[in-house]
Amino acid sequence: MALRIAVCVKQVPDPETPASAFKVDEAANRVVPAPGIPPVVNGFDLHAVEAALRIKDGGEAEVTIISAGNNFVMDVMKKPLSMGADALVLAEDPALADIDAFVTVNVLAAIIEKTGPYDLVLAGRQASDWDQAHVPLGLAERLGLPSVTLARNVEPQEGRVRIERALTDGYQVIEAPLPAVVTVSNELGEPRYPTLRGIMAASRKQPERLSLDELGLDGDSLKPALSLRRLFIPEGESQVEIIEGEDEADAGRKLALRLRELNLI
Amino acid sequence: MSGILVIGEVQDGAIAPVSGELVAAALKLVGEGVIGGVSLAVMGDDLSAITAADAPGADRLILMSHPSLRDGGTGGFDAPVLAVAALYESISPDVILFAKTDFGAVAGPRLAFRLGVGMAQDCIDLALDTGTGRVAVTRPVFGGNALAVYGFNGDGTQIATVRPGAFDGMEGEGTGAIEHFDVGAAVAGVRTTLIDTVLQASEGVRLEDAEIIISGGRGLGGPEPFKQLHELANLLGGAVGASRAACDAGWVDHSYQIGLTGKSVRPSVYLSVGISGASQHMAGLSGARNIVAINKDGDANIFKAARFGVVGDWAKVLPAFTATVRDLAG
Ligand SMILES: Cc1cc2nc3c(=O)[nH]c(=O)nc-3n(C[C@H](O)[C@H](O)[C@H](O)COP(=O)(O)OP(=O)(O)OC[C@H]3O[C@@H](n4cnc5c(N)ncnc54)[C@H](O)[C@@H]3O)c2cc1C
Ligand SMILES: Nc1ncnc2c1ncn2[C@@H]1O[C@H](COP(=O)(O)O)[C@@H](O)[C@H]1O
Numbered sequence: 001m002a003l004r005i006a007v008c009v010k011q012v013p014d015p016e017t018p019a020s021a022f023k024v025d026e027a028a029n030r031v032v033p034a035p036g037i038p039p040v041v042n043g044f045d046l047h048a049v050e051a052a053l054r055i056k057d058g059g060e061a062e063v064t065i066i067s068a069g070n071n072f073v074m075d076v077m078k079k080p081l082s083m084g085a086d087a088l089v090l091a092e093d094p095a096l097a098d099i100d101a102f103v104t105v106n107v108l109a110a111i112i113e114k115t116g117p118y119d120l121v122l123a124g125r126q127a128s129d130w131d132q133a134h135v136p137l138g139l140a141e142r143l144g145l146p147s148v149t150l151a152r153n154v155e156p157q158e159g160r161v162r163i164e165r166a167l168t169d170g171y172q173v174i175e176a177p178l179p180a181v182v183t184v185s186n187e188l189g190e191p192r193y194p195t196l197r198g199i200m201a202a203s204r205k206q207p208e209r210l211s212l213d214e215l216g217l218d219g220d221s222l223k224p225a226l227s228l229r230r231l232f233i234p235e236g237e238s239q240v241e242i243i244e245g246e247d248e249a250d251a252g253r254k255l256a257l258r259l260r261e262l263n264l265i
Numbered sequence: 266m267s268g269i270l271v272i273g274e275v276q277d278g279a280i281a282p283v284s285g286e287l288v289a290a291a292l293k294l295v296g297e298g299v300i301g302g303v304s305l306a307v308m309g310d311d312l313s314a315i316t317a318a319d320a321p322g323a324d325r326l327i328l329m330s331h332p333s334l335r336d337g338g339t340g341g342f343d344a345p346v347l348a349v350a351a352l353y354e355s356i357s358p359d360v361i362l363f364a365k366t367d368f369g370a371v372a373g374p375r376l377a378f379r380l381g382v383g384m385a386q387d388c389i390d391l392a393l394d395t396g397t398g399r400v401a402v403t404r405p406v407f408g409g410n411a412l413a414v415y416g417f418n419g420d421g422t423q424i425a426t427v428r429p430g431a432f433d434g435m436e437g438e439g440t441g442a443i444e445h446f447d448v449g450a451a452v453a454g455v456r457t458t459l460i461d462t463v464l465q466a467s468e469g470v471r472l473e474d475a476e477i478i479i480s481g482g483r484g485l486g487g488p489e490p491f492k493q494l495h496e497l498a499n500l501l502g503g504a505v506g507a508s509r510a511a512c513d514a515g516w517v518d519h520s521y522q523i524g525l526t527g528k529s530v531r532p533s534v535y536l537s538v539g540i541s542g543a544s545q546h547m548a549g550l551s552g553a554r555n556i557v558a559i560n561k562d563g564d565a566n567i568f569k570a571a572r573f574g575v576v577g578d579w580a581k582v583l584p585a586f587t588a589t590v591r592d593l594a595g
């Protein structure tokens with residue numbers, strides 16, 4: 001029987017936006033979208049998609065992408081489909097703009113309960129907008145499932161999943177019973193590029209859309225646990241001393257002498 | 266509800282320094298009038314060497330010993346999460362602080378969602394939220410490009426993980442009470458199993474301990490130039506690090522990665538070569554005292570944080586730099 005895998009994918013502002021184009025509206029406590037820079041699929045989520053597709057490459061699996069948010073850009077959100085995922089399920093609503101982790105968990109849990117059951121739920125290790133790294137852990141607790149973070153390899157076996165969990169100096173091998181929630185890290189290796197055929201297939205697929213009503217979400221389940229009081233760009237004044245020389249090699253020499261003069265090396 | 270519960274960490278049978286940083290953060294909250302009473306709890310399989318004197322600043326030290334709590338639990342951190350949940354039931358703290366370490370970054374969120382209370386990850390400051398009398402946290406967001414201040418809604422327990430190094434640790438000897446908490450049956454619900462731990466043997470100085478770090482990025486163009494970085498690091502008694510781009514390209518192992526999702530380092534000199542200085546990279550450098558940059562782009566972000574810099578091609582700058590260092594060493 002095919003393994004049913006859900007992959008949680010978030011649309012985020014492009015983290016490669018140059019610092020000079022990164023702006024905050026302090027009155028509204030919001031990041032101002034950089035003009036001309038479209039959003040992207042959160043980087044680690046593509047690693048999670050890649051982990052799912054490797055499982056599918058090696059056996060039978062059905063990969064469903066799920067996401068909660070607002071103002072989805074379809075070209076962006078279809079990227080996992082063009083990489084080879086089977087289906088896309090979206091909860092899109094103005095009420096889901098800038099939701100906190102607690103509301104996100106409620107929405108994703110409702111999507112999973114409605115479209116599941118899944119054997120495996122994969123997610124990125126962290127979203128590059130709010131850098132929380134806790135939605136998947138919350139999802140696991142909410143669904144009553146075991147969770148393992150920072151996978152660099154995900155290998156489902158009979159009723160279990162074996163994970164290589166990245167440490168800063170190596171890795172752990174961990175096993176969890178299925179169903180389980182696993183977050184994936186970049187140590188897994190580069191996500192595959194969409195193929196032309198994949199792009200064509202994705203363009204024909206329509207996302208399944210679920211409204212907040214259909215998901216049974218209202219009142220309390222949409223109340224955030226934290227409130228953003230202030231958002232600002234920290235002041236930092238450049239105090240760099242640029243070392244110059246007759247040429248680049250001379251500058252390198254002078255840099256060493258300057259550091260020695262200050263006893264830094 | 267009563268007071269602040271600090272979940273410390275244990276290393277080689279002793280209370281790890283990061284625990285003192287958490288106590289300092291808790292005492293800051295107490296000083297601002299949030300709530301009194303600081304309990305430091307630590308867990309492990311053998312805590313017999315720990316005494317109250319090891320917990321300066323804490324009103325009481327709570328020890329939780331159990332075989333399943335060895336080395337942060339039996340994998341997936343199931344056992345420590347269950348242990349802290351049981352402790353929570355018994356003392357109902359108003360605030361719980363974890364360190365944002367490999368353990369805390371998982372245990373904090375898991376506990377919060379298990380209890381259905383608010384939680385903030387990777388905080389660099391904690392303060393009184395003047396409007397509500399509760400806690401306000403400051404955390405870097407968007408890779409460190411911005412800072413966000415959050416307040417906790419409702420009246421439930423407030424959980425935060427605190428970035429290591431954000432607070433100075435406690436000094437001196439503790440004088441608080443010491444208690445044992447029996448986690449007993451609580452840890453029976455463990456579902457994940459740790460099969461094996463494979464550690465990379467690090468050669469020479471550990472990045473986390475290095476006083477001098479020579480770090481390379483995508484600008485190096487390939488794995489070969491890292492030899493030159495190693496040569497220089499050897500001369501200076503330092504260690505070699507890298508940006509994520511260099512690690513993802515496979516030029517060096519991921520154990521070299523410095524930054525938000527890599528290692529945090531605190532060297533006296535951090536020499537970056539061919540690194541643009543993306544905020545996610547700089548997030549690992551808040552403890553670095555002198556950042557030195559070699560980059561061919563004078564507008565590169567790294568020069569905003571650097572104290573010294575050379576604008577130029579590393580392939581010309583670095584060999585001359587290394588030769589001069591060698592000459593100086595005589
Ligand atoms: C959620 C998230 C987490 C992340 N975590 C981390 C992390 O922990 N650590 C990390 O490092 N990154 C991290 N990143 C990635 C980060 O955003 C950057 O993409 C990365 O740091 C860029 O690496 P780089 O500076 O080597 O490459 P680039 O940004 O490509 O910079 C290369 C630099 O080399 C210079 N250069 C090129 N040729 C030469 C030459 N011949 N001589 C001198 N200079 C030259 C260029 O001017 C340029 O400035 C993360 C990203 C996200 C989204
Ligand atoms: N709104 C969302 N929709 C789908 N997945 C999400 C959403 N928010 C977070 N996730 C998933 O949870 C991971 C960690 O996010 P975070 O806890 O916000 O850092 C992301 O990498 C995604 O896989």
